[in-house]
Amino acid sequence: MPSAAIIGAGLIGRSWAIVFARAGWDVRITDPNPETLEKAPSLIREGLEELARHGLVADSAAASARVVVVTSLAEAVSGADLVQENGPETVETKRMIFAELDRLAPADCILASSTSAIVASQFTEELQGRARCLVAHPVNPPHLVPLVELCGAPWTGTETMARARTIYESVGQVPIMVNREVEGFVLNRLQGALLAEAFRLVGEGVVSPQDLDKTLKDGLGLRWSFLGPFETIELNAPGGIADYCNRYTGFYRRLSEHPAKPNVWDKENVSRILEAWGEAPGPDMLARRSAWRDRRLAALKAHKQSQPDQ
Secondary structure, eight states, rough: OOEEEEOOOSSSHHHHHHHHHHHOOOOEEEOSSHHHHHHHHHHHHHHHHHHHTEEEEEEHHHHHTTEESSSSSSHHHHSSSEEEEEOSSSSSHHHHHHHHHHHHHTTTTTTEEEOOOTTTTHTTTTTTGGGGGGEEOOSSTTTTEEEEEEEETSSSHHHHHHHHHHHHHHHTTTEEEHHHHHEEEEEEEHHHHHHHHHHHHHHSSSSSSHHHHHHHIIIIHHHHTTTTHHHHHHSSSSTTTHHHHHHHHHHHHHHHOOOOOOGGGGGHHOOOOOHHHOOOOOHHHHHHHHHHHHHHHHHHHHHHHHTTTT
16 A cells, blocks of 8 residues: 655645545654644544545545554655655755655655745755655645646656656646746746735725625636636637637736736735725634635535546
């Protein structure tokens, strides 16, 4: 049975443990914080039980039993086929962790980082086994949102990338290949562009933050949940992508000439947005998060049922 080592038992690490355990993998999870590690098994079990209630895991108890808490990196990576690192988002910390992982993990074990923005070349260059290292950036939380971005350093082996893609597909994720290193990879760069424009539109009073959210939830989000932007424009003009570009290039050129500036993130603009938002986190926050999870689980189930090969 394949084995995954999960380094870091926070939200992302626990979610990765669920991904691998529900797919039948043995999972060993560790964390330097004893309190975090102690809480991990019950939280993972709750996550698997939640999936089972929605018909997304056949036997949550068996999946939970495949997750074992260990107290050291050496125990976690012993015999592992893949390591999923979920440590703090700093280059220095990742260099330290990956140096230990490269020293301790089996020679044929893939070493993957969940980093959201740091490219692998910044923390793997000096490693003897650097050819087996890559970024496997998930969307939070990966057991509910299947995309994972695979991005190697210039020295990452092509065989490593191919194996990683096969592994993530086999555990129910949807891997994409990022062909060269770029800070933030693909998803966060797209998200950053949209957020910058959202902060500009709300900060300038063009629209309320609540109505902007509706624009995504009840507009673009519904479309983009089953059609990507290139598929969308392919279908939005009789002649496909080329025709769409001929029709709307003038409008998009004018937008591109005046992009949202970095100052949309300045304290003054953020204060305007907070004032317009008008809601501080309150007692209903947990209920709102729970409602989001229920909607996401229902959407995930529908998505899986729509895929003929799953």
